[in-house]
Amino acid sequence: MTTKARSLTTQQEHDIDLMRAAVERDLALWWHQNARDLPWRFGRTSPWGVLVSEVMSQQTQMSRVVGYWEAWMNKWPDATALAKAPTAEVIAAWGRLGYPRRALRLQECAGVVSEQYHDQLPHDYESLVALPGIGDYTASAVMSFAFGERVAVIDTNIRRVLGRAFLGVESLGGSTSPVERTLAWRVLPEAAAQSVVWNQGVMELGALVCTAKQPGCDSCPLRSMCVFLAAGRPGLGERRTRPRQRFQGTNRQVRGIILQSLRDLPDGQSVVTYDKLRELWPDRAQLDLCIDSLEHDGLVEIVDGHAVRLPQ
DNA sequence: GTCCCGAGAT
DNA sequence: ATCTCAGGAC
Numbered sequence: 001m002t003t004k005a006r007s008l009t010t011q012q013e014h015d016i017d018l019m020r021a022a023v024e025r026d027l028a029l030w031w032h033q034n035a036r037d038l039p040w041r042f043g044r045t046s047p048w049g050v051l052v053s054e055v056m057s058q059q060t061q062m063s064r065v066v067g068y069w070e071a072w073m074n075k076w077p078d079a080t081a082l083a084k085a086p087t088a089e090v091i092a093a094w095g096r097l098g099y100p101r102r103a104l105r106l107q108e109c110a111g112v113v114s115e116q117y118h119d120q121l122p123h124d125y126e127s128l129v130a131l132p133g134i135g136d137y138t139a140s141a142v143m144s145f146a147f148g149e150r151v152a153v154i155d156t157n158i159r160r161v162l163g164r165a166f167l168g169v170e171s172l173g174g175s176t177s178p179v180e181r182t183l184a185w186r187v188l189p190e191a192a193a194q195s196v197v198w199n200q201g202v203m204e205l206g207a208l209v210c211t212a213k214q215p216g217c218d219s220c221p222l223r224s225m226c227v228f229l230a231a232g233r234p235g236l237g238e239r240r241t242r243p244r245q246r247f248q249g250t251n252r253q254v255r256g257i258i259l260q261s262l263r264d265l266p267d268g269q270s271v272v273t274y275d276k277l278r279e280l281w282p283d284r285a286q287l288d289l290c291i292d293s294l295e296h297d298g299l300v301e302i303v304d305g306h307a308v309r310l311p312q
Numbered sequence: 313g314t315c316c317c318g319a320g321a322t
Numbered sequence: 323a324t325c326t327c328a329g330g331a332c
């Protein structure tokens with residue numbers, strides 16, 4: 001009988017409750033000594049600035065985000081400023097952060113916040129998660145990090161750390177399981193202020209120490225209580241079910257090349273011809289497919305059927 | 313489930 | 323040169 005558990009056992013609940021306070025104490029201490037000094041942390045930006053940092057950080061390492069975030073917030077300090085910007089400029093400013101549809105969704109989001117919410121981010125999860133480009137993770141992160149509310153933030157780092165520390169198992173990817181969600185809420189500190197430190201601490205620990213492949217258990221603040229370490233780190237680095245996404249030769253690479261050619265255009269030029277694009281990517285069928293998909297996404301406009309430009 | 317990027321590590 | 327990593331929309 002190897003049926004996947006649908007909920008925590010009574011024994012697991014008991015063990016988790018015994019561990020919780022010690023983890024909270026040691027993690028908070030570690031956080032205060034090891035937190036990276038990112039510009040959107042420690043109350044130095046608005047809720048909108050926090051949201052921008054979270055959207056930029058989706059699927060992207062923090063170290064790559066910092067410079068973009070600073071330039072972006074300098075240029076468009078609030079939702080209304082971003083909503084009014086030319087879309088071509090927004091896409092260009094997204095630069096090489098990757099997944100440029102995020103930039104489009106962020107500008108749409110800015111439009112909704114500007115018009116429906118008077119330029120102030122809504123303070124409730126349901127309204128946040130309904131915004132363009134904002135899913136469960138980002139809505140929860142804003143509720144916790146920007147508004148200080150008691151919300152369980154769940155991303156892959158947190159799933160990995162909590163699964164290891166409290167259950168002694170690897171989080172194997174795919175969508176968040178009911179067990180993972182139940183666990184995240186059960187261990188979350190009752191006091192709102194403590195819950196924010198907890199969320200940030202668990203995420204930071206997952207990013208800096210409790211990494212997927214080579215966790216630094218020797219320097220982990222939880223090494224004395226971690227169930228995963230005590231069990232001999234069973235299945236460490238086990239293949240995630242998430243499908244591998246190679247890059248070479250994919251539509252993602254071709255779309256990237258097309259957008260890069262548009263971003264890097266000299267001043268005064270705004271279009272790139274299909275002929276020029278064929279020099280960059282000779283496979284005409286794939287190129288046409290990617291141009292169409294970029295247009296469909298709203299990331300480019302087609303000019304007279306022979307060139308592309310950023311949306312005006 | 314599949315599709316969206318790009319940089320840093322190895 | 324190849325591998326690894328990460329949320330949201332559909």
